[in-house]
Amino acid sequence: xxxxxxxxxxxxxxxxxxxIVKVFIDDKDIEEDKKAGIKIKDxxxxxxxxxxxxxxEYSIVSVTDKAGAFDTxxxxxxxxxxxxxxxxxxxxxxxxEVFRGFITGVNFLYSTEDExxxxxxxxxxxxxxxxxxxxxxxxxxxNYYSDAVKEILEQPTYKSIKDNNGITDITIYDTPxxxxxxxxxxxxxxxxxxxxxxxxxxxxxxxxxxxxxFFVIGGNVVFRRAKSGAQEMGEIVPHSSVLSFDAGYDxxxxxxxxxxxxxxxxxxxxxxxxKKNSNxxxxxxxxxxxINSQTYVYIDSSIESRNEAESRAEYIxxxxxxxxxxxxxxxxxxxxxxxxxxxxxxGFGEAVSNKFYITDVTHEYDGFExxxxxxxxxxxx
Numbered sequence: 001x002x003x004x005x006x007x008x009x010x011x012x013x014x015x016x017x018x019x020i021v022k023v024f025i026d027d028k029d030i031e032e033d034k035k036a037g038i039k040i041k042d043x044x045x046x047x048x049x050x051x052x053x054x055x056x057e058y059s060i061v062s063v064t065d066k067a068g069a070f071d072t073x074x075x076x077x078x079x080x081x082x083x084x085x086x087x088x089x090x091x092x093x094x095x096x097e098v099f100r101g102f103i104t105g106v107n108f109l110y111s112t113e114d115e116x117x118x119x120x121x122x123x124x125x126x127x128x129x130x131x132x133x134x135x136x137x138x139x140x141x142x143n144y145y146s147d148a149v150k151e152i153l154e155q156p157t158y159k160s161i162k163d164n165n166g167i168t169d170i171t172i173y174d175t176p177x178x179x180x181x182x183x184x185x186x187x188x189x190x191x192x193x194x195x196x197x198x199x200x201x202x203x204x205x206x207x208x209x210x211x212x213x214f215f216v217i218g219g220n221v222v223f224r225r226a227k228s229g230a231q232e233m234g235e236i237v238p239h240s241s242v243l244s245f246d247a248g249y250d251x252x253x254x255x256x257x258x259x260x261x262x263x264x265x266x267x268x269x270x271x272x273x274x275k276k277n278s279n280x281x282x283x284x285x286x287x288x289x290x291i292n293s294q295t296y297v298y299i300d301s302s303i304e305s306r307n308e309a310e311s312r313a314e315y316i317x318x319x320x321x322x323x324x325x326x327x328x329x330x331x332x333x334x335x336x337x338x339x340x341x342x343x344x345x346x347g348f349g350e351a352v353s354n355k356f357y358i359t360d361v362t363h364e365y366d367g368f369e370x371x372x373x374x375x376x377x378x379x380x381x
Contacts, residue, residue: 127161250324
């Protein structure tokens, strides 16, 4: 997609005066079912590049029959758990997909404080939510972790989800344990196992092992090196579309050095990898001596080689470094924002004007106003 340009988006969405939200089930807009006569309100969508599931929540109103009871029979196809949904948001008849997932929860609500309104609150998770429930102990065919992730996502459960458009694409990059190896180089006894863990837990474990990230955007499942190939979304400058922001820095838990130790079993040799944090931590020079004096020592016997130790050290250093800067910015509803990309702030003053990695995007619509809140983090000033 093209870079974020607030002036252009202001024109595209005609001043953001007419927000729209559409929930599709089986490619059908549920509000166009005249017989059901339902309406959508209080929509909240959170998409993330963090190691957690994306979530969508919305309320269906006008849900009672003539007797005043919940019309569960008439609404069955719209509240059936396991159903694939797609949510679009935008303004002035121009929409963009912001979420794709499956209904995982339904609550029937009534409150005298809300004009005695009956409502059904629907909760949906992206494909990670399905992966959290699929648990097993088994030996995989794969000898390498990226192949293991691919093998898991090729199981019948996920093939079925893909056939139903719950997954639109799967992108898996080779992990360091596979890079440089031929397919038959390892003996079959080195095949990877899952041990009483969900598919989700296994993939997250693999991601942390090699400094990878695992997330779902619009049905596209991605397993890649953390913050790699992330084209910058663009620049945000002071503009009327910006409703509020909070950018801050905190050196708590930021370390100057990371040391990873293990034993190379094949060579019967001790392995030690050191990584130094060379980022800028503050406007002045007071913070660096404090941070440089702090070292994170990580010892893990499951690490099998120096290359793996290098990856683990990079993951730990990156994870701690990105605790330095944080951003929370709320704008008028802009569905083009997505996590897993970098975004620069310009013209806000020193330190505030920085490059942030977007971890979460939350879209909210209360029936009248649509806003987008982006959450980001930075490793340096």
